[in-house]
Amino acid sequence: MAEFNQDNEHRPSYRTGLVYDLAEYLAACGVCASPDADQRVVGNIPAVFAYRLEDEPDRAMAVFNITVDEAASDSNPTVRFSLVFRGEPRDQITPLEDAALAYKHLHDLTDIKLTATSGFLSCRRVINDPPLLDTNDRWHAVDTYTATLLAPPTTH
Structure with a gap:
């Protein structure tokens, strides 16, 4: 599994399951x-994609740009990720509404259980970009979040 940065260049992936855990949580x-x-x-x-927003369907979202920083804590690292929402051609409102719904379930919350084995101690939106328009007249809403990961459960 690979991760891509904004320039679409391959870089090693870290904690690859997190993107899917986050997608599962948002779907739930x-x-x-x-x-x-x-x-x-x-x-x-919205359809959901990991790492890259596919061209179809029009209404879609992607979890991408995941970075993990263990400088403060190895067991509870800080993760930064972005969500992009796209709507049908000429629909500027729906991507903003979809992003607002994600915000409701992520921003300023604590003890977010993503799956049975992963979660966030806390999560906060740190960047709320203005809507962007692509060459197919589809609007995009992009938000970036910072979260502190819960330590994984221990098994004995």
Whole structure:
């Protein structure tokens, strides 16, 4: 599994499961489709992608730009990630509404259980970019979050 930076260059991935744990959590909150679903036919909810926003379907989101900083703590590192939401052509409102729903389930919350084995001690949106328009007249809303990871459970 690989991670890509904003310049689409390959870099080693760290804690690769986190992107899927976050997608599962957001799907359970109704923010996006289940990562296990066929993303081409998810209906009236954003399709979800890891690391890259695919071209189809129009209404979609991606979890990308994940970095992990263990400078403060090895067991509870800080993670930074971005979410991008895209709407149908000429629809500027839906991506903003989808991003707002993710914000409701992430920003300023504590003890967020992503899956049975991963979670955030705390999470905060740190960058709220203005909407962007692509060459296909589709608007994008991009938010960046910083979170402190919960230490993984110990097994004995």
